[in-house]
Amino acid sequence: xxxESGGGLVQAGGSLRLSCAAAASGRTFSTYAVGWFRQAPxxxxxxxxxxxxxxxxxxxxxxxxxxxxxGRFTISRDNAKNTVYLQMNTLKPEDTAVxxxxxxxxxxxxxxxxxxxxxxxxxxxxxxx
Numbered sequence: 001x002x003x004e005s006g007g008g009l010v011q012a013g014g015s016l017r018l019s020c021a022a023a024a025s026g027r028t029f030s031t032y033a034v035g036w037f038r039q040a041p042x043x044x045x046x047x048x049x050x051x052x053x054x055x056x057x058x059x060x061x062x063x064x065x066x067x068x069x070x071g072r073f074t075i076s077r078d079n080a081k082n083t084v085y086l087q088m089n090t091l092k093p094e095d096t097a098v099x100x101x102x103x104x105x106x107x108x109x110x111x112x113x114x115x116x117x118x119x120x121x122x123x124x125x126x127x128x129x
Contacts, residue, residue: 010126022082036102094127
């Protein structure tokens, strides 16, 4: 079970930090890969960023980002808190969407929605111009 928080209304150029907290049962959350996705009205859900678990790389990377957010967003995780963060800086109106976190129990951290088996309910991010 995943719970997102940290969304809200911010002006263009501002920052927000989203959190994705996991109530993991059984398998340790730290072994999951976690992705952030977003969905704007009328659009399909799209990949934003992902992070794999400790000491594991996927294609020699532990994090991955969509081109639209590279250099502005940073994904990180605190396994002691079972939480993954998405720091969003220099926000633009086109970043407005509902943001979802998702967990991949196989630890892959891909950009494909179907690779993720657990999803949160989402948190709204609105960037005003």
